[in-house]
Amino acid sequence: GDSVTQMEGPVTLSEEAFLTINCTYTATGYPSLFWYVQYPGEGLQLLLKATKADDKGSNKGFEATYRKETTSFHLEKGSVQVSDSAVYFCALSDQNRGSTLGRLYFGRGTQLTVWP
Amino acid sequence: EAQVTQNPRYLITVTGKKLTVTCSQNMNHEYMSWYRQDPGLGLRQIYYSMNVEVTDKGDVPEGYKVSRKEKRNFPLILESPSPNQTSLYFCASSLPQASGRNNEQFFGPGTRLTVL
Numbered sequence: 001g002d003s004v005t006q007m008e009g010p011v012t013l014s015e016e017a018f019l020t021i022n023c024t025y026t027a028t029g030y031p032s033l034f035w036y037v038q039y040p041g042e043g044l045q046l047l048l049k050a051t052k053a054d055d056k057g058s059n060k061g062f063e064a065t066y067r068k069e070t071t072s073f074h075l076e077k078g079s080v081q082v083s084d085s086a087v088y089f090c091a092l093s094d095q096n097r098g099s100t101l102g103r104l105y106f107g108r109g110t111q112l113t114v115w116p
Numbered sequence: 117e118a119q120v121t122q123n124p125r126y127l128i129t130v131t132g133k134k135l136t137v138t139c140s141q142n143m144n145h146e147y148m149s150w151y152r153q154d155p156g157l158g159l160r161q162i163y164y165s166m167n168v169e170v171t172d173k174g175d176v177p178e179g180y181k182v183s184r185k186e187k188r189n190f191p192l193i194l195e196s197p198s199p200n201q202t203s204l205y206f207c208a209s210s211l212p213q214a215s216g217r218n219n220e221q222f223f224g225p226g227t228r229l230t231v232l
Binding site: 034036042043044045046049089103104106107108109 | 149161164226
């Protein structure tokens with residue numbers, strides 16, 4: 001079945017450090033891939049997405065590239081800020097399963113803390 | 117403003133006392149879903165609804181009920197809450213996959229439930 005595995009953390013970095021959060025997936029069809037972010041006390045917000053192989057999603061300095069050959073969608077940012085401290089969730093939506101149209105499969109989340 | 121609202125945001129109750137958490141969206145979305153978030157487990161889907169009067173179980177439906185009488189509302193009902201239902205609950209909505217919007221889900225702010 002469909003599933004997402006992501007680096008569990010917690011991840012602690014100094015401001016301006018480079019960030020990578022690993023995410024790999026298993027899917028039977030051709031999934032769309034997402035990164036969601038959850039700031040303290042808030043709901044999840046879509047950070048970026050990619051809908052087909054080799055697509056790169058980007059937003060707010062974060063990037064992730066849909067790699068079909070390695071079934072991965074790693075999140076990266078070149079220089080993190082204190083305001084990036086949050087929980088990050090990798091997710092997939094399998095487009096070829098009509099009975100689960102709309103379903104998102106989430107990873108367990110990675111807590112990121114950035115220190116000044 | 118396009119949004120998903122949940123009420124209440126915080127609730128402390130006792131075992132066996134029926135409760136309802138409301139969810140409402142103003143984006144005319146067909147698809148709605150309930151998740152619970154627990155430490156180390158990420159988000160797990162409880163129930164989802166593809167449209168009015170169409171609901172189905174997610175991964176952890178035991179102890180919960182839902183209804184979808186109107187497109188905008190999707191309440192979560194706990195008929196007899198137990199302590200293991202203490203959790204953070206999120207409602208989400210989206211357009212269906214076929215719309216071509218790649219299934220971005222919009223999340224409510226969350227309801228923190230404690231069952232004593």
